Amino acid sequence: MSDSTKHLGIETLCIHGGHSADAHRAHLTPLYASSTYTFDSVEQGVDIFLGKEPGYIYGRFGNPTITEVERKIALLEAFGLKDANGEALQLYAILHASGMAAITTMLLSNLKAGDKIITHPSLYGGTQEMIDKVLPGLGIATVIVDMHNEEELRTIISSDDSIKMMYLETPANPTLQCIDLKRLSAIAQEHHLVVCVDNTFCTPLLQQPFAYDVDFVIHSTTKFLNGHGTAIGGILLGRDAGRMNSDVKKMHRLLGANSNAFDAFLLTNGLRTLSLRMERHCANAMKVAQFLNSHPKIQTVNYPGLVTHPHHHIAKAQMKDFGSLMSIELKGGFDAAASFMNKLKVCTNAVSLGTCDTLVSHPASTTHVGVSPELRRSSGISDGLIRMSIGLETAADIIADLEQALS
Numbered sequence: 001m002s003d004s005t006k007h008l009g010i011e012t013l014c015i016h017g018g019h020s021a022d023a024h025r026a027h028l029t030p031l032y033a034s035s036t037y038t039f040d041s042v043e044q045g046v047d048i049f050l051g052k053e054p055g056y057i058y059g060r061f062g063n064p065t066i067t068e069v070e071r072k073i074a075l076l077e078a079f080g081l082k083d084a085n086g087e088a089l090q091l092y093a094i095l096h097a098s099g100m101a102a103i104t105t106m107l108l109s110n111l112k113a114g115d116k117i118i119t120h121p122s123l124y125g126g127t128q129e130m131i132d133k134v135l136p137g138l139g140i141a142t143v144i145v146d147m148h149n150e151e152e153l154r155t156i157i158s159s160d161d162s163i164k165m166m167y168l169e170t171p172a173n174p175t176l177q178c179i180d181l182k183r184l185s186a187i188a189q190e191h192h193l194v195v196c197v198d199n200t201f202c203t204p205l206l207q208q209p210f211a212y213d214v215d216f217v218i219h220s221t222t223k224f225l226n227g228h229g230t231a232i233g234g235i236l237l238g239r240d241a242g243r244m245n246s247d248v249k250k251m252h253r254l255l256g257a258n259s260n261a262f263d264a265f266l267l268t269n270g271l272r273t274l275s276l277r278m279e280r281h282c283a284n285a286m287k288v289a290q291f292l293n294s295h296p297k298i299q300t301v302n303y304p305g306l307v308t309h310p311h312h313h314i315a316k317a318q319m320k321d322f323g324s325l326m327s328i329e330l331k332g333g334f335d336a337a338a339s340f341m342n343k344l345k346v347c348t349n350a351v352s353l354g355t356c357d358t359l360v361s362h363p364a365s366t367t368h369v370g371v372s373p374e375l376r377r378s379s380g381i382s383d384g385l386i387r388m389s390i391g392l393e394t395a396a397d398i399i400a401d402l403e404q405a406l407s
């Protein structure tokens with residue numbers, strides 16, 4: 001696969017990457033709706049089970065429709081990158097039932113009781129709840145620090161041997177703060193920490209964390225990768241074949257965290273247009289951010305593409321474009337935010353992000369309602385904060401809708 005794809009552009013890989021010819025010459029990989037797979041002989045069954053012969057066994061372990069999308073995303077995330085020997089970087093991907101399932105497999109296959117994770121404030125709400133409420137019960141604690149203070153970060157890591165993993169999200173949800181992947185990954189490596197990056201907001205088209213030698217990348221494929229809001233999914237990518245094929249694969253299978261043929265089919269189809277969609281997402285978001293930034297009723301616009309954003313320089317250095325996510329703070333707090341959201345006509349009031357249509361949500365009452373008010377406040381999630389995922393509609397229509405809702 002990697003040999004035949006070496007010289008192809010990323011747009012071509014979005015469309016053709018990961019595809020293998022179908023036995024019945026179907027143009028698109030069909031939905032393999034089969035829970036189990038047959039063996040010609042007892043001996044063949046043994047060989048497939050032991051991995052001596054390639055082949056499918058049971059739907060919880062894998063499925064040809066799923067394999068196509070795993071290979072496609074691995075090619076995109078590795079695009080143009082080299083391994084330590086200067087060869088094209090090879091990544092291994094496992095599709096999951098959801099982004100949270102991918103995160104859970106990654107956490108549980110890398111950490112044990114007594115270990116700690118180091119991370120920053122303002123994570124995805126589900127991830128935050130997982131590390132706050134579930135992992136402590138398993139004896140896994142979390143240290144939350146401001147990753148911009150590198151001196152403090154180094155001091156904390158070097159004074160605590162039980163810190164085993166660094167978990168990063170950039171830009172972070174929903175405040176769009178960015179962190180420097182190159183510097184942080186280097187600090188983590190000095191201390192032999194496992195590094196995992198949630199790359200959901202960027203997709204491999206805008207940011208490739210494996211360029212900085214991180215160990216794992218996860219995506220909620222529910223968002224931009226699917227792009228049409230038709231299925232929940234998550235992918236876990238790793239660079240270490242041994243680890244991915246042993247502990248990580250085992251955890252995925254035993255948790256029953258597998259995806260299914262239909263969701264994988266929808267995801268493959270969505271990925272075909274990813275490059276076009278990301279271009280338009282970014283272009284529209286920049287126009288909307290500029291409009292909102294000069295509107296008298298808006299207090300703050302958090303968009304990494306604006307030169308006024310405190311982390312614009314970080315975003316510029318590690319992202320190819322600035323993405324479609326932004327958050328805004330209206331003058332007038334919660335009441336102003338509620339009145340604005342209730343007046344929207346073109347934009348949709350819904351959680352989630354990365355779909356063709358513009359989605360607007362209120363984190364304090366929805367995605368982050370499970371996060372304690374103190375942690376919400378310290379993470380910059382005020383009661384009036386609104387998050388927007390700018391879609392692919394005509395930019396002027398999105399702006400006109402926001403303008404009438406603000407008036």
Ligand SMILES: *Cc1c(COP(=O)(O)O)cnc(C)c1O
Nearest residue numbers: 098099100124198200220222233
């Ligand atoms: C949605 C999301 C997740 C969780 O993914 P699910 O598919 O909903 O389980 C994780 N991280 C980020 C940044 C997300 O936006």
